[in-house]
Amino acid sequence: MTAFDVAILGAGPAGLSAARAAARSGKSVVLLDDNPAAGGQIWRGNARIAVPSEVRFLSATRVFDLRPGFEIACLPHGTIRAHKLILATGARELFLPFPGWTQPGVLGAGALQALAKSGLPVKGARVLVAGSGPLLLAVAAALRARGARIVGIAEQSPFSRILPLFQRHPSKLPEALALRARLLGVRYWTGVWPVRHEDGQTQLSNGKRISSDYLACGFGLLPNTEAAQLLGCRMDDGFVAVDSRQQTSVEGVYCAGEPTGIGGLKKALEEGERAGAAATGQPVAIRRSHTGGFVRDLAAAFAIRPQLYDLAGPDTILCRCEDVPYSAMAPMREWRNAKLQTRCGMGPCQGRICGPIGAHLFGWKPDGVRPPLFPVPAEALARVETPPGPENDRLDTGHSSNR
Amino acid sequence: MLKILVNNAVVHVPANATVAAALLHAGTAGFRRSVTGAPRGPLCAMGVCMECRVTIDGQPHQLACQTFCREGMEITAP
Numbered sequence: 001m002t003a004f005d006v007a008i009l010g011a012g013p014a015g016l017s018a019a020r021a022a023a024r025s026g027k028s029v030v031l032l033d034d035n036p037a038a039g040g041q042i043w044r045g046n047a048r049i050a051v052p053s054e055v056r057f058l059s060a061t062r063v064f065d066l067r068p069g070f071e072i073a074c075l076p077h078g079t080i081r082a083h084k085l086i087l088a089t090g091a092r093e094l095f096l097p098f099p100g101w102t103q104p105g106v107l108g109a110g111a112l113q114a115l116a117k118s119g120l121p122v123k124g125a126r127v128l129v130a131g132s133g134p135l136l137l138a139v140a141a142a143l144r145a146r147g148a149r150i151v152g153i154a155e156q157s158p159f160s161r162i163l164p165l166f167q168r169h170p171s172k173l174p175e176a177l178a179l180r181a182r183l184l185g186v187r188y189w190t191g192v193w194p195v196r197h198e199d200g201q202t203q204l205s206n207g208k209r210i211s212s213d214y215l216a217c218g219f220g221l222l223p224n225t226e227a228a229q230l231l232g233c234r235m236d237d238g239f240v241a242v243d244s245r246q247q248t249s250v251e252g253v254y255c256a257g258e259p260t261g262i263g264g265l266k267k268a269l270e271e272g273e274r275a276g277a278a279a280t281g282q283p284v285a286i287r288r289s290h291t292g293g294f295v296r297d298l299a300a301a302f303a304i305r306p307q308l309y310d311l312a313g314p315d316t317i318l319c320r321c322e323d324v325p326y327s328a329m330a331p332m333r334e335w336r337n338a339k340l341q342t343r344c345g346m347g348p349c350q351g352r353i354c355g356p357i358g359a360h361l362f363g364w365k366p367d368g369v370r371p372p373l374f375p376v377p378a379e380a381l382a383r384v385e386t387p388p389g390p391e392n393d394r395l396d397t398g399h400s401s402n403r
Numbered sequence: 404m405l406k407i408l409v410n411n412a413v414v415h416v417p418a419n420a421t422v423a424a425a426l427l428h429a430g431t432a433g434f435r436r437s438v439t440g441a442p443r444g445p446l447c448a449m450g451v452c453m454e455c456r457v458t459i460d461g462q463p464h465q466l467a468c469q470t471f472c473r474e475g476m477e478i479t480a481p
Contacts, residue, residue, distance in 0.1 A: 102441065104442055110448075120420070352452070353446070
């Protein structure tokens with residue numbers, strides 16, 4: 001078993017910033033990511049912080065279990081041991097179901113941007129961007145710069161809710177205006193959302209029907225907190241609770257970036273730097289962060305309106321892995337019951353897509369997190385050493401209070 | 404540019420392209436069939452949703468969005 005002083009999960013901005021800071025200590029550092037290259041989603045394939053040469057970087061590596069001590073079970077490397085852990089696991093997009101959302105060509109807003117950065121030519125492609133949040137504008141601008149034809153941007157939040165964000169945070173206005181300037185001539189509807197999609201045609205709530213090659217939609221970002229929850233880290237309103245040194249409630253576990261609050265690149269870099277320094281015993285520059293207020297106001301400005309929870313028809317698939325329709329899930333009382341009766345959330349994504357849908361549409365509280373974090377072949381599980389005795393019980397206790 | 408095979412047809416893709424990007428570029432709409440037979444394509448493109456699973460060089464259930472194309476790679480998508 002390979003042992004390191006510090007293991008960092010996630011090689012996006014927060015993880016790379018943490019790796020750079022941790023490497024300065026001279027301690028041994030391993031950086032793991034399930035993508036084939038460093039950079040995370042924002043810097044996909046074009047990381048602006050290099051992996052320090054003294055850091056061991058394991059790409060295309062899937063962590064499927066974490067145990068106290070810490071033992072990191074991953075594919076294809078087996079078990080890695082580390083004294084300290086830094087969780088920089090980033091965020092994913094929130095998807096809300098509407099009729100037709102499972103058709104090929106409907107995909108995440110961030111997803112289409114990621115694909116464009118991964119070799120998909122979008123020149124001349126017609127793209128309708130829909131959903132909520134500043135990511136929509138960023139994605140539209142980036143795709144347009146690559147030659148895509150943005151046929152419209154539908155933001156579900158009404159203008160009257162977005163405006164106060166800039167009144168309270170005027171420093172963010174130039175950035176927003178610059179983004180809008182890159183989208184001159186593109187229709188940007190506020191208070192508008194997709195109601196159905198069929199064969200390349202999207203019906204919007206304002207009555208318009210828009211044809212496109214891609215419907216790129218995202219309704220906000222969700223933190224990836226599964227690793228933190230598995231370790232028993234205390235959660236605070238869906239995010240990983242940390243102190244001013246990025247330390248979680250679990251001794252030796254630090255967290256940085258989106259899992260502590262959706263705040264974007266600058267926050268991720270600052271938190272990564274602090275976590276990397278703290279985990280290696282270096283002095284930590286504690287700066288009174290002003291990001292907290294902005295994170296809250298941003299969430300309020302782009303809060304999902306209740307109409308979006310009523311778009312699915314009886315036949316609309318909510319769980320894409322197991323093809324469970326709305327009509328099968330709606331009568332269930334809670335998530336556990338729905339899983340047992342319908343198999344929703346039991347497929348390969350393990351509820352990462354339909355779990356948040358159940359939470360938003362029905363108010364279902366998600367289950368605690370259990371290993372394996374991702375589907376793995378049985379032989380990989382068999383190779384992981386199982387510690388004997390009461391330690392196994394940690395999986396069944398201490399998690400119920402999370403979330 | 405790299406040369407790969409998508410359902411036995413030759414496709415030229417940029418070096419550093421992921422399999423997901425290459426398949427979309429090649430016009431492959433459905434990457435897999437769902438458990439009830441519906442075509443599905445990538446949703447998240449970041450290794451979370453598992454919708455982009457294809458068979459690569461005979462290995463089933465490979466995530467197209469997290470795999471780089473390699474010269475001569477054979478991809479099967481229904």
